[in-house]
Amino acid sequence: MFQGLPPAQRRLRALRHQLRRRRRWIAAALVAVATVSALRAVAPSPPDTVDVLVAARDLPSGTLLDRSDVLAQRFPADLAPSVTSPSPVGRVLAAPLARGEVLTEARVVGPGLAEAQAGQTVLPVRLPDAGMATLLRPGDEVDLMATDPGSGATRVVAREVTVLAAPAEVPEGPASGTGGALVVVGTSAVDAVEITSAALSQFLTVSWNR
Template sequence: MDFSGVRRRLGAVAGELRRAILVRRRLLSAVCAAVAVLATVRAVAPPPPRTAAVLVAVRALAAGEVVGAADVASTALPVAVVPSDAAAAPVGRTLAGAVAPGEVVTEARLVGPSLLEGHDGLVAMPVRIADAAVVGLLRVGDRVDLFAADPAAATPSGVLVLQAGLVLALPRQTEAPTDGQRGRLLVLAVTADQGVEIAGRAARGLLTVALAR
């Protein structure tokens, strides 16, 4: 029996086995090193920020609109950027200011349950202003002077009807009026007597406003 040939074959097999073990050791070492690096990165990485659910507008909302269920959606934002006055239940309430798509609906953007909350003794009176562009310059909370003019008068001139009236709402006109009326509505806080005077002036002529201090 040729023992030298057997020894050579055994030596070749042992060499291949050692090479395979060495390759596997290197691969195992690389895997262990990668795991160690990943564990280190995870250990030093800051934890994900805490989030809170808030309601944001899904479309552009105008001042004076009543918020509907389809106008808002819930989303999660980092607690650090959530406004302190984020509204928890804005549906059914009236907007005091415009809200952009994706903006968190806050209490600052909403009026109270009633337009006249905090305005005892006053009434909310819709007033049609002849020039819609003028109303577009106003914001809820502005103070305005209301003027009336009668185009049919022999010598048309403006008359101050209301001084420093509070703008309660600016209803959005979604379509062109079909009754021939032009301009745009705004809602003012007035006394009952002032309302009677304004209604009379509106029936006889045109109304406009100017920003007051």
């Protein structure tokens, strides 16, 4: 086909012939490369992530947290809770946490409880009977009653008080002085005054429907 031509021209024409035969394949490859480059250019960048503490296992309310109870997981920054608990070690859970659930300030005993109960006053209440306190669970709505130790008369101090935190384990039985057990509740400002006054001179008990 290229006989009679100088060797250099024969090689050049042979190369051009091969390129013409393969130009469709070359064109298709170039289109594919251009398509991939365009997709990469318009694809969104990976979202920013942050470390969020979650429960390493199911944790009951009243748990005194240590490092083995929580672990860090990466969350998209725009989906992560805004009020997480940065230093949980040594803090007490106010409500149970399921494995993998985010640990927020509203789930531990502290100022975050007030933020979780908008419009309510967060109040620690000491029940003389510590065993009674262990029967309560966060989320229970209870009536607080006061009994006069002299006359034995009992009255309802506050109704439908929300339990925010209760101890998991305390010695059972009545206690005197600073004994008993603390329960954290959410109530109205008016009822908080009544409960505090009653707790100074009377025995507090609770009743509820679960």
